[in-house]
Amino acid sequence: MGVSSPSSTTTPLTPITITSGTSFKRRYKACFTKRQLATLTSLKKSAGLAAKEATARHASCKFIQDVGKKLGFPQTTISTAQALYHRFYVYYSIREYAPQDISVTCVFVASKIEETIKKLKDVFVAVHSVKYPGSKELDPENVSEERRRKIIGYEKLLLETLCFDFQFRHPYEYVIKFVKWVQAFQTLDAKRLAHKAYSLAVDSYRTSLCVEYPAHTIAAGCIYLASRLLKEEDPEFHGLAEEQPWDQLLLSRIDDIEDVCQQILDLYICSGAHNATAQYTRIKIELNEQAHRRGPDPNMDDVTRQEMKARTPDWEFDGTTPLDVVNTNQHTVSYHFSTNAP
Missing domain, CATH: 1.10.472.10 (Cyclin-like)
Structure with missing residues (x-):
């Protein structure tokens, strides 16, 4: 019988320090256990934002769906954009990055990953149409350079969060x-x-x-x-x-x-x-x-059972957390990819 649950021992929960304070190793992790997600929520200091993040998640995924349909994307591209959104907020908090800006970034990046490419100005036009359905179509030339630069900056951050791994299965x-x-x-x-x-x-x-x-x-x-x-x-x-x-x-x-x-x-x-x-x-x-x-599953040991068990984040770090350090640009990061043959 195939086991679908991710193992907690194959990849690190968060990037690990290999040279104190200056260098980190990051590996792409396809799936997280419930305990790992709860721990990451605590590291983000977002334990008190659970309800707010859930509301933002539902609204943002609907927004991505509507923008994707407006752009004529197939469902695969839209789902990739939504998956990117979820993966980004595994490591970051809505307190730090506005969900709508990240949603726009995810749509833009997903169009490249799934080879249904749209220019950023086209994405902005679709976003405006979804946000203001009764208004006149946005002139792309009216989009400020600051807004373009912001999305391009978030694109780089999103790609780093993915560890540049673009393999999505739906x-x-x-x-x-x-x-x-x-x-x-x-x-x-x-x-x-x-x-x-x-x-x-x-x-x-x-x-x-x-x-x-x-x-x-x-x-x-x-x-x-x-x-x-x-x-x-x-x-x-x-x-x-x-x-x-x-x-x-x-x-x-x-x-x-x-x-x-x-x-x-x-x-x-x-x-x-x-x-x-x-x-x-x-x-x-x-x-x-x-x-x-x-x-209980007789084939599962107690450690794995605890790892898979639903858990509400009930603690937060005081001061700077390991995730705070990793989520800055004050260090060198090496990205590691799987070498296993498909």
């Missing part, structure tokens, strides 16, 4: 592959299931799931949740069979699949989406009861 391709795989050994309304799971995967980028789990695990959770939702809407719907070992077939731990479902349901409950709060709450309760009956 759950969409796995949704299609998994549905086709399941259809091969059971009766399935494949088209409806894939369409619903794809929609859930799009919405998953309004949460921080993309920095917690690999794309195939997010896809597995979206398919699992889509099947439950469609079965409730239509009793005749042929979804995932109850008796199958979906953790093995979808190459992810069942706890992780359920956590993906839970976070998407939390998003819908908080936003009041689809006027189905009661339904989403009931499914959350059912998933909790299912997990309780199953018990």
Whole structure:
């Protein structure tokens, strides 16, 4: 069985000092455990901003989605921009960098990564159109040089945060592959299931799931949740069979699949989406009861279980933190890439 959860021992939580005060080593880390995210929140001194950051995250991801659509970007480019936003704020606080400026930067950088390139002035025009839908179209020549320079500066900072690693995998391709795989050994309304799971995967980028789990695990959770939702809407719907070992077939731990479902349901409950709060709450309760009956994963040791356990940041550093030092330009940084063959 494939294990989807990131290991806490393969890469450092934060850049590590190799020559005191002057040189740091940074490695790109694809996924973070819940404990690592809580620790980073404490290092950012953002423990008291959790609600504000969540509100900003939802608003910014919707803003990125609207700007991306205005620019005619495919969903892959939009999702890359949203993933960039989440990854940036793993290390930085909204107290230091305005979410809207970072959102614009993420759209601009994502267009380059996904080779759907737009000029920065075109991005500014789309941003103005989304912010002021009834107003006259912005003349790009009216954009101040200071604003352009700010976004270019943030672009450099964002690229450094990524450790110049531009490999993004999205759950969409796995949704299609998994549905086709399941259809091969059971009766399935494949088209409806894939369409619903794809929609859930799009919405998953309004949460921080993309920095917690690999794309195939997010896809597995979206398919699992889509099947439950469609079965409730239509009793005749042929979804995932109850008796199958979906953790093995979808190459992810069942706890992780359920956590993906839970976070998407939390998003819908908080936003009041689809006027189905009661339904989403009931499914959350059912998933909790299912997990309780199953018990803890017998293949997971206590240390890893604590690493994966949800945790609310409850402490902050006094004075300068290691992350404060790393997030400055007063040192030399070396970026290290994986040498493993694909």
